[in-house]
Amino acid sequence: MEHIKTFHSITYETSSGPLTIEGPLSVDELQKYNFHDKLTAFRPAKKQFEALLEIATFEEARIIVARTEEMIIGYVTYLYPDPLERWSTFNMKELIVLGAIEIIPEYRGERVASNLLKVSMMDDYMENYIIISTEYYWHWDLEGTQLSIWDYRKVMEKMMAAGGLSPAPTDDPEIISHPVNTLMVRIGKNVSDAAVEEFDNLRFLSRYNQRKKSEG
Numbered sequence: 001m002e003h004i005k006t007f008h009s010i011t012y013e014t015s016s017g018p019l020t021i022e023g024p025l026s027v028d029e030l031q032k033y034n035f036h037d038k039l040t041a042f043r044p045a046k047k048q049f050e051a052l053l054e055i056a057t058f059e060e061a062r063i064i065v066a067r068t069e070e071m072i073i074g075y076v077t078y079l080y081p082d083p084l085e086r087w088s089t090f091n092m093k094e095l096i097v098l099g100a101i102e103i104i105p106e107y108r109g110e111r112v113a114s115n116l117l118k119v120s121m122m123d124d125y126m127e128n129y130i131i132i133s134t135e136y137y138w139h140w141d142l143e144g145t146q147l148s149i150w151d152y153r154k155v156m157e158k159m160m161a162a163g164g165l166s167p168a169p170t171d172d173p174e175i176i177s178h179p180v181n182t183l184m185v186r187i188g189k190n191v192s193d194a195a196v197e198e199f200d201n202l203r204f205l206s207r208y209n210q211r212k213k214s215e216g
């Protein structure tokens with residue numbers, strides 16, 4: 001499968017000044033900017049920027065950023081599932097994961113994350129993918145936001161809805177280990193029925209494996 005990427009960009013006013021949301025960006029484009037030292041939700045900022053620069057070299061991957069003139073203050077990544085995770089079991093070429101999204105505290109609540117999702121979906125090529133995001137509350141900044149897990153979940157749902165992702169059932173043990181965890185899914189308009197069926201088997205992998213076993 002080809003992974004054709006078309007750049008989109010919007011600029012809008014926030015209470016901290018104008019912000020540009022744009023991408024997908026290449027490694028060279030990313031390196032033009034500084035990476036804010038408060039982008040630490042997943043690992044120290046320096047390490048996270050290195051990780052993004054590596055992801056940007058993957059053929060299928062996309063990185064969309066929120067930036068001031070010179071500073072990246074938020075980003076979202078899309079890439080194939082980790083080979084060690086269940087979501088890579090069938091090696092579905094249409095399946096990409098919204099892997100990480102993060103905004104520095106000063107810009108939160110200003111629709112930056114929602115706009116990252118919107119700009120991501122401006123590229124029609126996204127209609128060729130099933131996009132998933134696995135939401136585990138242990139990845140959330142509960143301390144920084146002082147939100148309850150259920151209020152945080154509401155933020156996640158609203159933000160993901162801006163990109164057309166919505167909660168979908170699964171039997172993934174990590175997701176069903178807590179009722180606030182959820183799988184978010186967006187199925188593009190050009191995804192074939194066969195791929196959707198394969199994805200249904202992936203969502204209920206335990207059931208699928210049991211069925212296969214009983215069929216011999």
Ligand SMILES: CC(=O)SCCNC(=O)CCNC(=O)[C@H](O)C(C)(C)COP(=O)(O)OP(=O)(O)OC[C@H]1O[C@@H](n2cnc3c(N)ncnc32)[C@H](O)[C@@H]1OP(=O)(O)O
Pocket residue numbers: 041098099100101102103104107108109110111112113114115133134135136139140141145147154155156158159
């Ligand atoms: C797959 C993963 O990456 S999971 C991990 C997600 N990332 C994190 O938790 C990292 C730390 N958190 C963050 O970076 C941010 O808080 C994010 C990414 C979760 C949200 O980013 P934001 O730019 O603040 O989101 P955005 O402003 O688009 O808000 C979405 C909705 O939630 C609401 N919202 C955002 N923050 C709050 C808050 N603290 N209290 C109440 N509502 C809130 C917004 O008003 C908006 O609602 P609306 O659609 O009705 O207007």
